[in-house]
Amino acid sequence: xxxxxxxxxxxxxxxxxxxxxxxxxxxxxxxxxxxxxxxxxxxxxxxxxxxxxxxxxxxxxxxxxxxxxxxxxxxxxxxxxxxxxxxxxxxxxxxxxxxxxxxxxxxxxxxxxxxxxxxxxxxxxxxxxxxxxxxxxxxxxxxxxxxxxxxxxxxxxxxxxxxxxxxxxxxxxxxxxxxxxxxxxxxxxxxxxxxxxxxxxxxxxxxxxxxxxxxxxxxxxxxxxxxxxxxxxxxxxxxxxxxxxxxxxxxxxxxxxxxxxxxxxxxxxxxxxxxxxxxxxxxxxxxxxxxxxxxxxxxxxxxxxxxxxxxxxxxxxxxxxxxxxxxxxxxxxxxxxxxxxxxxxxxxxxxxxxxxxxxxxxxxxxxxxxxxxxxxxxxxxxxxxxxxxxxxxxxxxxxxxxxxxxx
Amino acid sequence: xxxxxxxxxxxxxxxxxxxxxxxxxxxxxxxxxxxxxxxxxxxxxxxxxxxxxxxxxxxxxxxxxxxxxxxxxxxxxxxxxxxxxxxxxxxxxxxxxxxxxxxxxxxxxxxxxxxxxxxxxxxxxxxxxxxxxxxxxxxxxxxxxxxxxxxxxxxxxxxxxxxxxxxxxxxxxxxxxxxxxxxxxxxxxxxxxxxxxxxxxxxxxxxxxxxxxxxxxxxxxx
Numbered sequence: 001x002x003x004x005x006x007x008x009x010x011x012x013x014x015x016x017x018x019x020x021x022x023x024x025x026x027x028x029x030x031x032x033x034x035x036x037x038x039x040x041x042x043x044x045x046x047x048x049x050x051x052x053x054x055x056x057x058x059x060x061x062x063x064x065x066x067x068x069x070x071x072x073x074x075x076x077x078x079x080x081x082x083x084x085x086x087x088x089x090x091x092x093x094x095x096x097x098x099x100x101x102x103x104x105x106x107x108x109x110x111x112x113x114x115x116x117x118x119x120x121x122x123x124x125x126x127x128x129x130x131x132x133x134x135x136x137x138x139x140x141x142x143x144x145x146x147x148x149x150x151x152x153x154x155x156x157x158x159x160x161x162x163x164x165x166x167x168x169x170x171x172x173x174x175x176x177x178x179x180x181x182x183x184x185x186x187x188x189x190x191x192x193x194x195x196x197x198x199x200x201x202x203x204x205x206x207x208x209x210x211x212x213x214x215x216x217x218x219x220x221x222x223x224x225x226x227x228x229x230x231x232x233x234x235x236x237x238x239x240x241x242x243x244x245x246x247x248x249x250x251x252x253x254x255x256x257x258x259x260x261x262x263x264x265x266x267x268x269x270x271x272x273x274x275x276x277x278x279x280x281x282x283x284x285x286x287x288x289x290x291x292x293x294x295x296x297x298x299x300x301x302x303x304x305x306x307x308x309x310x311x312x313x314x315x316x317x318x319x320x321x322x323x324x325x326x327x328x329x330x331x332x333x334x335x336x337x338x339x340x341x342x343x344x345x346x347x348x349x350x351x352x353x354x355x356x357x358x359x360x361x362x363x364x365x366x367x368x369x370x371x372x373x374x375x376x377x378x379x380x381x382x383x384x385x386x387x388x389x390x391x392x393x394x395x396x397x398x399x400x401x402x403x404x405x406x407x
Numbered sequence: 408x409x410x411x412x413x414x415x416x417x418x419x420x421x422x423x424x425x426x427x428x429x430x431x432x433x434x435x436x437x438x439x440x441x442x443x444x445x446x447x448x449x450x451x452x453x454x455x456x457x458x459x460x461x462x463x464x465x466x467x468x469x470x471x472x473x474x475x476x477x478x479x480x481x482x483x484x485x486x487x488x489x490x491x492x493x494x495x496x497x498x499x500x501x502x503x504x505x506x507x508x509x510x511x512x513x514x515x516x517x518x519x520x521x522x523x524x525x526x527x528x529x530x531x532x533x534x535x536x537x538x539x540x541x542x543x544x545x546x547x548x549x550x551x552x553x554x555x556x557x558x559x560x561x562x563x564x565x566x567x568x569x570x571x572x573x574x575x576x577x578x579x580x581x582x583x584x585x586x587x588x589x590x591x592x593x594x595x596x597x598x599x600x601x602x603x604x605x606x607x608x609x610x611x612x613x614x615x616x617x618x619x620x621x622x623x624x625x626x627x628x629x
Contacts, residue, residue: 140474141495185607215488216497217598241610282610289494304608307476308495 034138034145045346046148046337049177050130053150053335056173062128062152067109069132073101079319079327080293081108087135102134106149107332111318114155115328123156141308144338153332155318160264163315163331164271167299170311170333171279174301179343181304183280184272186242188265189291189298189314191235194258199228213286235285242269242281249285265297296331306343311335349373353395353402354388356381363400372402413458414612417473417481419466423597426504427482433623434616436461470496470600479605480616486574486595489538497606498598499617503624505597507576509535511590514563518587532562533572542572542592560584 031037038046054064070091077085084104093100103109106129114125130150138145152169154162171182192213196206205224209232212220218236225232231252238249246269249262262285269281290312291298298314313333317326352373355364357380367374372395381387384396388405395402416436418427431438437455441447452461464472467490469483474493486509488498511531513521528549533539536552543550555562559571560580574595575581575588599620606613 140493181608183608214494216499217501218499219501240614244610280608282607284607300607302604302607307604309604 032145034135034143036144041346041349042341045344046341049341049344050148050150050337052177053173053337054128054130056176057128057150057152057169060126060152060169062126062154062169064128064130065110065113066129066131067103067106067113069134070100070102071109072096073099075112076101076103076108079108079111080316081105083293084108084135087137089134089136103131104133104135105334106131106133106151107153107316107334110151110153110332111155111316111327111330114153114318114330124162125155126152127155128152142336142338148337149334150337151313151332151334153318153330155330155332156328157331158329160267160271163264163268163297164275166313166331166333167268167272168275168279170299170301170313170335171276173335174303174310174340177340177344179303179310179340181306182310183282183302183304185282185284185287185300185302186265186269187284187287187291187298187300187314188261189288189294190261190296191254191258191285192232192288194255194261195228195231195235198255198258199226199231201225201228210288214289216286232286239284239286240282242283245283249283261296268297299333301333303343306339308339309336310339310343351395351402352393353397354384354391354393355397356384359397363397367397367402413460414480414616415472415478416459416461417469417478418461418463419469419482419484419597420463421466423466423482423484423505424463427502427597430502430504430620430623430627433626434619467491473600473602476602476604479602479609479613481600482597483600484595484597485593486535486538488598488600489593490535491537495603497601497603499601500599500620500624502597502599502620503628505595507574507595509538509572509592509595510575510588511570511572511592512560512575512581512586512588513570515585515587517569518589521589523590529570530568531570531572532559532568534559535572538592539572560586 058064073088073090077088087104089102091100091102110127110129114127118125128151130148132146133149135145152166154166167184171184174182196202196209201209205226208224209221209228212224213232213236216236216239218233221232221236222229231254234252235249238245238252246266254262265283272279272281291314293316294314295317296315299312300309301311303310311333313331315329315331317328318330319327350371350373352375353367355374355376357377364374375391375393377384377387385405388396394405396405418424435456436459438452438461439454441449442452442461450463454461462472462478466484467487469481470487470491470493472478473481474495482502484505485498488496526548528551529543530551530553531539532553532555534555534557536554539552540550553562553568559573561584562568562571563586564584571586572592578588581588599617601613601617
């Protein structure tokens with residue numbers, strides 16, 4: 001507490017004041033907001049789900065990479081990483097004397113790997129990952145500050161086939177672990193900025209229009225959009241089931257670049273239809289939040305009756321650092337494991353058997369192979385059945401044969 | 408959500424509810440009789456529409472129920488939506504009811520000596536701390552907000568704060584308490600709010616209700 005001498009406002013005794021208050025009012029088990037312990041069976045279930053998702057992606061040619069938890073902030077927060085800059089925990093690296101950031105999103109790290117160490121790897125490059133991220137604050141819908149992301153990135157492919165592959169892969173991965181009732185919302189984050197630029201809508205008016213579009217507030221759009229009002233209202237009206245609203249979007253008169261974007265989303269939707277004919281598709285040409293740094297078609301995966309998003313992604317420019325210029329064309333998705341877990345019920349616990357002291361290894365091995373969970377006794381038990389029940393085992397090994405604790 | 412098939416519509420208790428009821432009728436929704444019974448303690452009501460039920464909650468809570476998907480749709484004032492800017496809420500329709508304005512008011516005898524252009528820091532009693540802070544921050548003034556849940560008009564007379572930010576309809580309450588409006592923050596009206604995930608996963612159904620409410624509003628204004 002050497003600094004306390006220079007800070008007369010801190011009472012003698014340094015920081016003991018606040019510390020004492022903490023221990024009086026707060027239990028030792030209290031964790032910082034948004035952080036939690038995962039207990040059985042949830043911890044094992046989460047690990048299983050993560051492994052099954054990564055294995056699914058591996059089988060589709062997405063090879064796994066593992067970036068570190070912490071890296072220099074200028075590489076972590078460049079390119080698409082800018083989006084999570086306000087959510088990133090920073091710390092000073094005492095070794096290099098540079099600022100480091102704890103990753104709040106893994107996609108920028110994958111982009112960095114693709115453009116540096118794997119710059120010479122054959123394109124298109126398919127990478128997958130799984131890991132924890134940490135954020136400065138949670139959102140109201142997701143108060144967790146630490147959660148698991150599983151994802152895939154397809155780098156160096158520009159065509160709609162790549163976009164469709166990423167979207168279909170995300171939904172198939174979710175379906176493979178048993179998430180039902182999926183639907184995909186397609187969005188064109190560049191459309192509104194292109195229309196606004198065409199009509200010279202910027203500054204305060206642009207901001208007001210953006211806010212109104214975010215709320216799907218047609219009155220607000222009409223009030224602030226001036227000459228762009230008619231086009232933007234038409235885009236707003238083209239929100240809904242893809243098959244219903246895409247024809248409407250096709251009749252809207254758009255600047256050339258925006259029209260190309262519209263054709264692209266149509267081409268991607270047609271490809272998704274080939275791969276997943278029954279997947280409900282919706283279109284939202286004005287969705288913006290969460291897609292601020294996307295450079296092409298974006299998407300969000302929802303499931304009926306589930307709060308929040310299960311997955312999201314889209315097209316971006318992979319950049320490994322400030323000097324990568326335009327970067328490389330990439331698309332990818334992130335699966336939000338915490339939301340996914342909320343939709344699933346953990347499988348029933350495996351059969352569990354209490355082994356007496358001194359069971360030989362071969363007998364235990366045979367039980368494992370037969371799908372038993374074994375718990376070894378560390379003491380001789382007068383009543384093994386009571387001991388098994390106490391430890392949550394439903395069987396005991398009786399004369400070398402599993403015997404139920406009850407009945 | 409307690410049912411994958413049922414839809415829940417959240418309505419604000421109190422003043423706005425009376426204005427909403429005719430709109431419901433025009434949109435083809437007839438709540439069960441207990442809904443109209445002012446003395447009923449019931450909070451959830453069935454309707455003539457299969458699968459659609461109505462819950463009545465405090466106006467500030469409508470936005471929260473809808474944002475978290477506990478209700479799929481709701482009716483909330485734009486003041487509430489401004490205060491709780493949930494990205495999960497869409498407000499596609501202005502219902503044209505519950506019109507009023509969010510205003511800054513101060514004691515009438517203060518107005519002559521007060522020059523808002525010179526403010527750097529002010530204390531404000533309000534039900535809308537977020538909107539108030541944002542409004543003043545945009546013009547470079549730090550607003551220290553004292554959160555109250557009602558009777559804001561008392562604050563200046565009792566020395567809680569000299570200024571208040573509150574909804575003003577006729578202005579009679581302000582006048583009765585010796586206050587005058589000095590600045591306009593926003594015009595307020597009730598909006599139809601829908602949950603984003605609900606709209607995305609049930610586009611036809613929710614979209615259908617938005618259209619029906621739109622027709623009901625157009626019918627009311629025609």
